[in-house]
Amino acid sequence: MGSRAAALVAVLALAAALCSGSASAAPPWANDLALIRRGLDRAQAMGRLSAAEASTYRSTVAQAAGDLPRLPGSRYRNLAAVVHEVAGLWKGYDEPRGRTLFAMLAFNVNWFSSHWDRKAGTDVVDYSDGIWYRAFPGLGFQFHPLENFGKLNSFVSQQNQSRASQLAQALLARAVSRNGGLAWEYYFGFEGGRPPWISGMAQAVAAQALARAGTLVPDPTLVAASRRVYATIPSLLRQSPTGPWIRLYAFNNETVLNAQLQTIASLLDYAAASGDTAAASLAAQLESATDGLLPRFDTGYWSLYSLGGPEAPLDYHQFVVRLLANLAKRTQDQTLAAFAQRFGADLTEPPLLKAGTPPAPIYPWPADGYKDGARYPFWVSKRSTVRLVVANAGGPLVVSRGWHAIFWSPGRIAPGSYTPKLDAVDLAGNAAETVLAPVEVRLDTEPPTLSAKLVGRRLYWRGADDASPWLSFRITLRRGGSVRRVFLAAEPFRGSARLRAPRGAWAATLEASDSSGNATRVVLGTLHAHG
Secondary structure: OOHHHHHHHHHHHHHHHHHHOOOOOOOHHHHHHHHHHHHHHHHHHOOOOOHHHHHHHHHHHHHHHHHHHHOOHHHHHHHHHHHHHHHHOHHHOOHHHHHHHHHHHHHHHHHHOOOOOOOOOOEEEEOOOOEEEEEEOOOEEEEOHHHHHHHHHHHHHOOOHHHHHHHHHHHHOOOEEEOOEEEOOEOOOEOOEOOOEOOHHHHHHHHHHHHHHHHHOOOHHHHHHHHHHHOOHHHHEEEEOOEEEEOOOOOOOOOEHHHHHHHHHHHHHHHHHHOOHHHHHHHHHHHHHHHHHHHHHEOOOOEEOEOOOOEOOHHHHHHHHHHHHHHHHHHOOHHHHHHHHHHHHHOOOOOOEEEOOOOOOEOOOOOOOOOOOEEEEEEEOOOEEEEEEOOOOOOOEEEOOEEEEEEEOOOOOOOEEEOOEEEEEEOOOOEEEEEOOOEEEOOOOOOOEEEEEEEOOEEEEEEEOOOOOOEEEEEEEEEOOEEEEEEEEEEOOEEEEEOOOOOEEEEEEEEEEOOOOOEEEEEEEEEEEOO
């Protein structure tokens, strides 16, 4: 037997041993591999996969079984995650899903057998068929339809016929039938969506890219396929207050601005390349709905990612500005042009800062949890990184628009008046600052005020101290040459306690200390103890 054949037998024996052992002893991926094999057997028996396809995929599974036990760290975790993902879809294997899932699994097996994972968002091409995979640390490399059709659009723009044709054909081989048309599925869970799920924006970009590729190559089958892709778009729309809006993710109803704008641009390109007048009409409807809702995406200082949602990250805000400007130029829509200018100006305008109520004097030493620091409320106009500039200040904070507070707890610092400054830098790097109200740092040198009395063996007290959260008591009892002491620690400013002492009459003195050690002495009189 040759060495390669012997190695394959060893791999299969290992996989069989792992899958036949007790469930508690087998690693999770061993159960996943068993489920994948079951899914392949089922799909072949139902005629959804040919014998040749199923055999090829079983070889990939055997490779994964051989690699997983020896992979270190994140390489192991990433490949195991992809195996788990493929196993989760075991009932759905057919020709397009099988091609997508097992080509993705094969890519991950080959990659992690000799490479570490990559930074999130890194795209790597599989040169065997031209498909691109995106890195999601912890999930391995994933098939990402939007990214692939974005690459196809780039190849068309570059007039690269060979790369465009190769990628277009590879993507068509991965298309599934949905809603009477062609769709491309995502196979990883995301924002509560369970796989397989689709994206309305990705479908629009797919129609655009295939129609453009079909015109470039030229290949009428690609243009025909783009029409089948467009057929899925109506089912991926929802009604916003002003008209139809594309679902970025089919599984939720978020009103996402960049998804709507990109869909309009994609449909305009698709309509121009395919001659589909219905798509041009839908693009106009989406544009009208966008015009009506754009003011609600404007905070006055930045754009919102989704209606009623958070401020857009910098790359999405910039993306929206580019889309608005391009669409305004194409359609002569003055509303789009106005917001392109507004949102564009946000990229160069520094954040606005407004200070709130100034803090009272603080007593930072000792650190007793009371008046140890100053609280500075402030308002900022857009998402920014803010930093308090003053001695012994803490680290920066990243805050969204609105009211927040930043704290200064300086610790052991010289008494005096300190005037902090607040710096803010927005997502685009624009900086602003404001001088805050001065705060007085004090050292507590005043003893607490205190009144106290004995009633029988019970001590009652009432005290006050501006700079301490509690009082500690030392009660000294004297009788002849005998001295006894009773300690009460960290007591409230008002309270009582029963004192214990040996039988007899004792002269009692109370000493109350605040957290800084300043003390007040009170003569209590005679404590009569009865044992």
